[in-house]
């Protein structure tokens with residue numbers, strides 16, 4: 567059997583069966599945004615790790631070393647945000663092809679270090695080795711949450727508001743613009759391109775959701791709304807309804823959509839790497855939580871509702887109801 571027949575999540579399912587958990591302090595292993603370990607009566611340790619491979623996740627000729635480094639850390643911080651945590655420490659491992667010069671590699675670490683400083687994350691170590699072909703960066707990040715504030719993927723309740731902490735589809739549009747190498751459009755579309763190259767982890771929104779006591783489940787959108795909402799639904803045993811008219815669509819996204827003749831709704835529903843949070847919030851408390859986010863200079867946008875069953879539906883602007891089928895990123899199928 568080949569990996570592409572199994573898919574990324576089929577593969578993870580098979581190896582999970584081989585990863586036995588012995589410690590009673592482990593609250594979550596494989597299957598949430600972070601592993602979650604109880605370290606005191608009041609506190610949980612969060613651990614997450616992500617790997618980025620040249621030509622799979624990034625292209626050295628399309629972006630700066632600094633932005634590659636920053637993004638490698640940002641995607642991990644986003645997983646800490648999804649669990650409602652405060653990031654603490656990072657470990658950076660890197661496999662380096664011999665053609666890369668030291669100044670370039672220092673810039674890569676500058677990118678990591680600048681974002682780490684912004685969130686007061688300490689870089690404590692890692693590993694370095696030679697690579698025979700591509701550059702590979704693996705970062706592990708730890709974080710902390712109070713254990714009554716930890717956010718999981720599996721707690722959504724029927725009737726909960728589905729909210730996102732920022733617009734979707736910008737990163738996917740930015741990637742398509744970069745791949746099609748439209749030099750003239752780089753300036754105009756820089757907000758979309760930057761959304762792809764320099765995502766910002768939504769740590770403060772994660773903390774607001776965690777402290778609110780009204781957030782029943784959360785995940786960060788790395789693979790796309792349809793896939794990541796699918797994880798919340800599956801793990802919470804619910805279905806979901808999304809209202810197209812509530813999905814924010816920036817004018818710049820419409821413009822890119824016309825120019826590239828790609829339907830912007832495809833980017834919004836299935837494009838990944840926006841790294842905004844997707845949350846299930848008790849309906850009675852939604853306005854209050856949204857206000858807290860707004861006061862912190864962040865946002866929470868209501869886009870739908872969790873419902874009974876297991877199906878995800880999209881109510882189109884026309885009123886037509888269509889199935890929302892997960893078709894976001896899968897590493898072994900895409």
Ligand SMILES: [Mg+2]
Pocket residue numbers: 599644645648785786787788
């Ligand atoms: Mg995640």
